[in-house]
Each structure stands twice: as C-alpha cells, then as structure tokens.
Amino acid sequence: MNVEAIKAIYRFEMARTFRTPLQSLISPVISTSLYFVVFGAAIGSRITEIEGVSYGAFILPGLIMLMILTQSVANGSFGIYFPKFLGTIYELLSAPVSSFETVVGYVGAAATKSLILGILVLVTAWFFVPIRIDHPVWMLAFLVLTAITFSLVGFIIGIWAKGMEQLQTVPLLIITPLTFLGGTFYSLSVLPPFWQAVSLFNPVVYLISGFRWAFYGIADVDISISVAATLGFLAICLAIVSWMFRTGYRLKS
Amino acid sequence: MPDAVIAIDDLSKTYASGFEALKHVSLEIERGEILALLGPNGAGKTTLISIVCGIVTPSDGTVTVGGHDIVRDYRESRKMIGLVPQELTTDAFETVWATVSHSRGLFGKKPDPGHLEKVLRELSLWDKKDSKIMQLSGGMKRRVMIAKALSHEPEVLFLDEPTAGVDVELRKDMWAMIRRLRAAGTTIILTTHYIAEAEEMADRIGIIQHGELVLVEDKAELMRKLGKKQLTLTLQERLDTLPELLQPYALELAPDGESLVYTYDAQGERSGISGLLADLGSAGVRFRDLRTSESSLEDIFVSLVRDAS
Numbered sequence: 001m002n003v004e005a006i007k008a009i010y011r012f013e014m015a016r017t018f019r020t021p022l023q024s025l026i027s028p029v030i031s032t033s034l035y036f037v038v039f040g041a042a043i044g045s046r047i048t049e050i051e052g053v054s055y056g057a058f059i060l061p062g063l064i065m066l067m068i069l070t071q072s073v074a075n076g077s078f079g080i081y082f083p084k085f086l087g088t089i090y091e092l093l094s095a096p097v098s099s100f101e102t103v104v105g106y107v108g109a110a111a112t113k114s115l116i117l118g119i120l121v122l123v124t125a126w127f128f129v130p131i132r133i134d135h136p137v138w139m140l141a142f143l144v145l146t147a148i149t150f151s152l153v154g155f156i157i158g159i160w161a162k163g164m165e166q167l168q169t170v171p172l173l174i175i176t177p178l179t180f181l182g183g184t185f186y187s188l189s190v191l192p193p194f195w196q197a198v199s200l201f202n203p204v205v206y207l208i209s210g211f212r213w214a215f216y217g218i219a220d221v222d223i224s225i226s227v228a229a230t231l232g233f234l235a236i237c238l239a240i241v242s243w244m245f246r247t248g249y250r251l252k253s
Numbered sequence: 254m255p256d257a258v259i260a261i262d263d264l265s266k267t268y269a270s271g272f273e274a275l276k277h278v279s280l281e282i283e284r285g286e287i288l289a290l291l292g293p294n295g296a297g298k299t300t301l302i303s304i305v306c307g308i309v310t311p312s313d314g315t316v317t318v319g320g321h322d323i324v325r326d327y328r329e330s331r332k333m334i335g336l337v338p339q340e341l342t343t344d345a346f347e348t349v350w351a352t353v354s355h356s357r358g359l360f361g362k363k364p365d366p367g368h369l370e371k372v373l374r375e376l377s378l379w380d381k382k383d384s385k386i387m388q389l390s391g392g393m394k395r396r397v398m399i400a401k402a403l404s405h406e407p408e409v410l411f412l413d414e415p416t417a418g419v420d421v422e423l424r425k426d427m428w429a430m431i432r433r434l435r436a437a438g439t440t441i442i443l444t445t446h447y448i449a450e451a452e453e454m455a456d457r458i459g460i461i462q463h464g465e466l467v468l469v470e471d472k473a474e475l476m477r478k479l480g481k482k483q484l485t486l487t488l489q490e491r492l493d494t495l496p497e498l499l500q501p502y503a504l505e506l507a508p509d510g511e512s513l514v515y516t517y518d519a520q521g522e523r524s525g526i527s528g529l530l531a532d533l534g535s536a537g538v539r540f541r542d543l544r545t546s547e548s549s550l551e552d553i554f555v556s557l558v559r560d561a562s
Contacts, residue, residue, distance in 0.1 A: 008358025087342030095359040096328040
C-alpha cells in the first residue's frame with residue numbers, strides 16, 4: 001500500500017479546497033442556509049407541521065442531502081477531470097499508485113469536503129430551526145456513505161467527461177432535479193398515488209428518507225430499504241470505478 | 254548485456270484508431286548510460302517512453318525496469334523512473350514547493366525537505382520555491398517539471414524533448430544537469446530532434462522511424478559511419494578487374510562491372526576525389542555518369558532532421 005501517495009493526493013485536493021474557502025466552503029453553506037431561512041422561517045410558519053415536525057426542521061435533512069450530493073459530485077468530478085484536462089494526469093499514471101489508492105485519495109478528499117459542509121449547514125441550522133436527532137449514529141452513517149457514494153459518482157463523471165459541458169450537465173440535469181423531486185420539500189404521502197409510485201424510481205428518495213428517519217424517526221420508505229439502497233449505490237459505483245481502472249477507460253490508451 | 258536496467262522485448266503498440274505506433278521494438282538500456290532516441294514526429298518515441306512509464310498500455314511484448322515487469326510489478330518498476338514529458342503540463346495555482354512535495358509523495362517516498370532543496374537549488378529554482386507555478390516563465394516551468402521528476406530520486410530519468418523550445422542558456426544548464434546526474438549513476442533516456450544534442454550528450458543513439466527501431470549504436474561508431482560519403486561512377490564499358498593504377502583507392506567494383514563506388518570521409522580535409530578522377534583518366538576508365546550520395550545512415554539522419562523541422 002502506497003500510503004504516502006494517498007496522503008499526497010488527499011493533501012493536494014484538500015489544499016485546493018482551502019485555497020478558495022469563499023467558493024468552496026462559505027458559498028455552499030450560505031446558499032443552503034438560505035433555503036431553510038426562506039422556506040423554513042418565512043413559508044414554514046404558514047405550513048402545518050408534518051408528522052409532528054415543523055416545516056423548517058422537516059426540510060433540513062433533504063437540504064443537507066441536496067448539498068452533499070451536488071458538492072460531492074462537483075468535487076469528485078473536478079478533482080480527476082482537471083489533471084486530465086491540464087495533462088498533469090501523466091504523473092499520476094506513471095506513479096507507483098494503484099487504482100484503489102487513487103480512488104481513496106481523490107474520493108476521500110471530495111467526501112471529506114462534503115462532510116465538512118454538511119456539518120457546517122447542520123450547525124448553522126441549529127440557530128434557525130428546532131432540530132432533534134433521534135439516531136445520531138445512523139445520521140452520521142448516512143452522511144458518510146452518501147458523501148462517499150456521490151464523490152464516486154463525481155469521480156466517474158470526471159473520468160468520463162470529455163469536456164466542461166459534460167462535466168456540468170450531469171449534476172445540473174440529473175442530480176439536482178432528482179434531489180428536488182426526491183422529497184426534500186415534501187413528504188411523498190402528499191403526492192397522488194401515481195406520482196408516489198414514480199418517485200420510488202428516484203434513488204435520491206431512499207437517501208433522503210433514510211436520512212430524515214435518522215433525525216426524526218419519520219420516513220417515506222422503510223429504513224432497511226434506505227440502508228440497502230445506499231449500500232447498493234455504493235457497490236454499483238465501486239464496480240464502475242474498478243471497471244474503469246481495469247480497462248484504462250478514458251485514462252490510458 | 255548483463256547490466257541492462259531496462260529491457261524492452263518485442264514491444265508493439267496499436268492504438269484504438271488502428272495506428273501502429275510501435276512495431277516489435279526490442280532494446281536494452283545499460284545502467285548509467287545516456288541513450289538518445291532520435292526520430293521524426295510521430296515516429297513512436299513518445300509512445301515508447303509512455304509505455305515504459307505506465308501511461309500507455311502495450312499491445313504486445315514485455316518491458317522490465319531493474320528486472321521488474323512494468324505490468325505485473327508496476328510499483329517497483331515505476332518507483333525507479335522519473336519522467337519529464339514533452340508538453341509543459343503543470344498545475345497553475347500550486348507553489349513550486351507544494352508540487353514537488355506532491356510528486357515525491359505520489360512515488361511513495363517519505364518527505365525529505367533536504368533532498369527537495371538540493372534538487373531545487375541545482376535547477377536554480379530555490380528562490381522560486383514559494384512562487385505559484387503560473388507566475389513562472391516557460392523555461393522555469395520546464396525546470397519545475399524536471400524537479401518533479403527528480404523529487405523521488407529515480408534511477409532512470411526519461412526526458413522527452415527536454416530542449417524543445419528552450420533558450421540557449423537553459424539548454425546548456427540542462428546539459429550540465431544531465432551530466433551531473435549521469436555522473437551520479439542515473440540512467441538517462443532522452444528524445445530529441447537535434448542531432449547536435451545527441452552528439453553532445455549521448456553514449457548511444459537509437460533511431461526510431463515509423464514505429465521501428467531502425468538502429469541502436471554507440472555514438473562514436475555512428476558518427477564515424479555518418480561521416481562517410483559515396484561517389485558512384487557509372488562506367489561506359491564494363492570492367493572485370495580494377496586497373497593497377499586505381500588499386501590505392503578503396504574502390505568497389507560492382508558485381509556487374511558497370512559501376513565503381515568510392516567511399517570517402519566527408520569530414521576529412523581532402524576527399525581524394527580530384528586525384529581519383531585524374532587517375533581514372535590516366536587508366537583509361539571512362540564514365541557516363543557520376544553521383545555522390547551520403548551513406549544510408551546519414552540518409553536516415555537527414556530525412557529525420559528534415560521531417561522534424
């Protein structure tokens with residue numbers, strides 16, 4: 001195991017984050033906080049509680065997920081796309097680094113950054129909405145697993161993308177809509193039966209439902225299904241990444 | 254060759270496009286030597302280097318570095334290698350120190366500020382160590398790339414077109430650095446378009462063309478061969494044997510007896526051509542045509558240089 005290489009990649013990626021704290025840390029926290037300030041405080045006062053939870057508190061788990069998903073994908077994809085784009089990837093490819101170590105370094109750094117952001121949002125939310133965490137260990141587990149999974153998704157996109165447009169398209173056209181339609185702002189039970197059924201095809205539903213259960217003990221789908229789905233996505237991403245490295249897909253000719 | 258640090262055996266590469274970049278290349282590189290690979294653009298030099306370094310997957314054949322197979326035993330083989338690619342590809346926002354430390358880590362070496370300082374000082378980069386790379390000039394960036402390649406104390410250094418687009422001063426610095434590294438026992442493989450550079454630096458010269466290793470030869474030997482020119486005389490009448498008078502000249506009579514070939518040293522002060530022509534007249538050998546040609550090696554060389562320019 002080339003531990004020095006993992007450390008080098010991880011440090012390099014984290015340095016990138018902290019070099020631009022305003023863009024990397026402050027702005028995602030502010031934009032996410034705006035959601036629960038506006039929706040929670042302004043609109044939430046006119047919406048009745050959902051299953052005993054105030055609206056502002058209800059949307060918080062979904063908002064954190066929204067940010068974890070988009071930030072993980074953005075970081076995971078940029079981290080590997082940029083060296084490819086600049087050509088500096090030659091060094092990584094010629095280094096005695098295994099694919100596993102590469103993934104641990106890049107994905108680890110992207111996930112770490114998402115987790116930092118998630119926790120910052122959670123702490124910020126504490127000032128605005130009444131929060132309770134029934135299952136803190138599960139909450140952390142969902143947070144960590146989702147951050148890792150979607151950093152992997154980003155990593156895959158970063159390797160796959162041939163241009164900036166592709167790099168931006170997937171997050172904007174797929175991840176964001178799925179998250180907004182994944183029950184961040186509502187409980188699936190308020191939807192007509194048809195749309196409830198459709199929603200079950202949205203993978204993000206399971207993540208948000210499980211995460212919200214960890215906070216308030218309320219869920220749209222059974223918690224065991226959420227856990228299984230989360231682990232399933234992780235497994236799928238790991239399989240794709242290992243295939244990419246085995247074949248040298250878009251990395252080596 | 255008992256002390257080959259790199260052994261390339263029957264290496265071929267066909268890209269997905271169907272382009273055959275390398276065709277059955279075999280080459281052994283001795284420990285501690287400087288090998289210059291010459292060849293026109295697209296000849297396969299960079300592909301060859303990229304395969305040895307692990308950036309391109311070979312289609313066929315094997316490569317070992319220090320006895321370690323580059324595929325099966327890639328960790329050990331890659332640790333030994335430093336690569337300076339042709340393109341100036343560097344991070345923009347990192348400092349020189351950060352990028353060099355990063356490189357060392359990637360190659361699995363524990364941090365060693367002392368070694369990095371030595372490398373940066375030798376490359377006249379020490380006073381720039383805290384500068385962001387994007388603030389550096391092109392020549393300085395090239396030095397940074399060399400520093401990255403040397404950060405993990407490689408035994409073998411690949412320099413792909415190290416002096417392309419580099420000013421005279423930096424080129425001389427680079428040559429001096431290559432000599433120092435070689436004196437310290439590092440094996441160096443460099444590709445170049447410039448014969449002068451190969452002549453200046455290399456112990457051996459390999460020529461790659463159309464994906465094939467056309468020749469690998471000791472530099473001194475090659476230069477001796479390259480120095481030859483040939484004068485071919487097409488005779489009016491067949492000759493069965495050389496006239497006595499012409500014996501002192503190292504003439505070759507073609508098997509069909511219809512032409513004479515005179516090989517001479519193009520770099521010598523006197524070619525001896527005028528004497529030969531006078532003696533041909535005296536011996537009564539008349540010729541219809543005459544032409545001079547450079548030997549085939551030089552043909553290759555000249556065409557290489559022409560393609561490269």
